[in-house]
Amino acid sequence: MANLNPDREETALYLEDLQVGQRFVSGTHRIDEEQIRAFAQQFDPQPFHLDAEAAKGTLFEGLVASGWHTAAITMRLLVVGGLRIAGGIVGAGGDISWPSPVRPGAVLHVESEILELRPSRSRPDRGVVTVRSETSDQLGEVVQVLVARLVVRRLVQGGTQGDQQSKES
């Protein structure tokens, strides 16, 4: 085969391809009442996520999406094109906040920015990247801020993690 580095995902990004300040914009996802209720029934069965009428008498004064639903949609938007990391988006953790509620009909998108890059000392094949991802609705209202620590592959010795493992074994 002509490709000398067949394991390399050509369109995906390795630690060496990233730099602080780099920005990424995702596609969009429209959330509706049916999605909000389906997620809530499974994972967050509370009146303000389940029933528009009952939700009027709550803190939110109407139906809103579970914050974990917003987080899950944000992940989907990142995975399907908002942040193309080689080997996938692997989160070690992060800080999350929901400054405004997500209402039925909201059209969400995610803008991400690389805040920090830190190669691992013990594992030469990887590093930790801190990414700030802001999820906004169609009115520009920020509905979620996630500062996540991701484990990202390095292109070590001209090979990928896969190459490295083959050499070692």
Added chain:
Amino acid sequence: MANLNPDREETALYLEDLQVGQRFVSGTHRIDEEQIRAFAQQFDPQPFHLDAEAAKGTLFEGLVASGWHTAAITMRLLVVGGLRIAGGIVGAGGDISWPSPVRPGAVLHVESEILELRPSRSRPDRGVVTVRSETSDQLGEVVQVLVARLVVRRLVQGGTQGDQQSKES
């Protein structure tokens, strides 16, 4: 009616009912491969969450649940009995980490501890409670740590938020 405070949810906890150091234990949830794949298809379509065979060649060396799936299951366990907050569990945000992966067949439960109570200065009907929730599997392995800031109702002037609003209107 004999109940002088009909809005009060007798089994649920208001800010005044909570104290630092108080602990809560949830029920359990068993996660299987089908659940892991269904969540991933919708929200986190990556090989290590979708395909046991493909997952062997990844960082995880086998199928694992999405961290957001673990977060969603944790929320369900809290909502259905792990943390009975009056008016529901309303999160403003928090810090989340996934120290170990969740494998198919894991039986998860959540142990929570109140870390801090802070009445709101501007809103006498509520406060912010910081809760640390540790999600563990059947082997005692901690798979998620969430330190969340929750908005919790106060029992102000002998009434609930609902009473207070009636008096004001």
